[in-house]
Amino acid sequence: MKFTICPAKPEDCKDIERMIMELAVYEKMPDQVKISHKELERDGFGPNPFYQCVVAEVPEEHMSKDGHTKVGYALFFYTYSTWKGRTVFMEDLYVMPEYRGKGIGKALMATVAKVAKEQHCVRLQFSVLDWNKPSLDFYLAKGAEDLTAKEGWHFLRFHGIALDNLAQEAP
Amino acid sequence: MDKFILRRAEPKDVSDILRLIKELANFEKMEDQVILTEKDLLEDGFGDHPFYHCMVAEVPKQHQSADGHVIVGFAMYYFTYDPWIGKLLYLEDFYVMKEYRGFGIGSEILKKLSETAVRTRCSSMHFIVAEWNKPSIDFYKRRGAADLSLEEGWRLFKIDKQNLLKMSSEE
Numbered sequence: 013m014k015f016t017i018c019p020a021k022p023e024d025c026k027d028i029e030r031m032i033m034e035l036a037v038y039e040k041m042p043d044q045v046k047i048s049h050k051e052l053e054r055d056g057f058g059p060n061p062f063y064q065c066v067v068a069e070v071p072e073e074h075m076s077k078d079g080h081t082k083v084g085y086a087l088f089f090y091t092y093s094t095w096k097g098r099t100v101f102m103e104d105l106y107v108m109p110e111y112r113g114k115g116i117g118k119a120l121m122a123t124v125a126k127v128a129k130e131q132h133c134v135r136l137q138f139s140v141l142d143w144n145k146p147s148l149d150f151y152l153a154k155g156a157e158d159l160t161a162k163e164g165w166h167f168l169r170f171h172g173i174a175l176d177n178l179a180q181e182a183p
Numbered sequence: 184m185d186k187f188i189l190r191r192a193e194p195k196d197v198s199d200i201l202r203l204i205k206e207l208a209n210f211e212k213m214e215d216q217v218i219l220t221e222k223d224l225l226e227d228g229f230g231d232h233p234f235y236h237c238m239v240a241e242v243p244k245q246h247q248s249a250d251g252h253v254i255v256g257f258a259m260y261y262f263t264y265d266p267w268i269g270k271l272l273y274l275e276d277f278y279v280m281k282e283y284r285g286f287g288i289g290s291e292i293l294k295k296l297s298e299t300a301v302r303t304r305c306s307s308m309h310f311i312v313a314e315w316n317k318p319s320i321d322f323y324k325r326r327g328a329a330d331l332s333l334e335e336g337w338r339l340f341k342i343d344k345q346n347l348l349k350m351s352s353e354e
Contacts, residue, residue, distance in 0.1 A: 032266045041335075045267045046306075055269060063264035089264055092235040094204040094276045095217045098227060104266050125342075125351035134344050142336040155346030159339040163213075164314040166332035167339065170297060171307040174327030178297035178308075 013114050017123050020065035022057045025049035027082035035106040063089045066123050068116045083111040086120040100128040102138040189295055192237035197224040199254035207278040235261045240288045255283040258292045272300035274310035
């Protein structure tokens, strides 16, 4: 099946919002999605974008049963390692189930890797849920290493009220 | 010692920042993994497109360290993006020299960071901690941090330059 991978445009944000929700449903956390295409447009296409996104599109004759031709995306941004320097963090990688097995996921990831290489980034990082075996297998086959298993790194966060409380703490 | 100031890092601070990065890496038992140089820090933090932001803690000369340093702590952060909740502040490194702990420097740094997060419309502040680093985990949990690796099963993965280059040339 033919497909193209292109940088996302503001008008793609509705499709990206749709696929973000599909991925959140797969990750069993749809109630955690709080932003819409409006925030995606504002935050990704202003003078100071907070993320980059590439979208996979199929020709009209292969559109999904709901009439979509945008069938996958990768959302990423630049981060910084005090040990190694510039890195890329791939926040989301998703291909609609009926379009898998055609090399689209691989091509999306290759595009992110190409951008990383052009920007002199030394590493690509991302997170995967521990029960997500298909994704774990996909990434391990590409040479990914599980730093949580290998080095014991855990993700922590201050969120919502905890963040507000911290900001108001007396010195 | 009760006097210290927190301020935005300047280009002249890169030598102290690298020194503190190495001290922290040494504590994390991974000092040999630091390949970043002062030149990288200068270019990447103070050029046209900063990859990171940095805040330093400075003490008056009369309280300088045994080796004559007045920059005794730092925090490096940048902005990331969560497709579910939008902008995040990501705390990459956070360190206070051993002999300057217990004076509230760490707490004040964390407070300033959380103020920055709230002011810049971030929903959350994220970071990673090694699971064996009990003092740090306790420090953060006491202040309301949640461990997403434990609570939701997120694991951190990396793909290094060699495999990135391989992927970027894949079709």
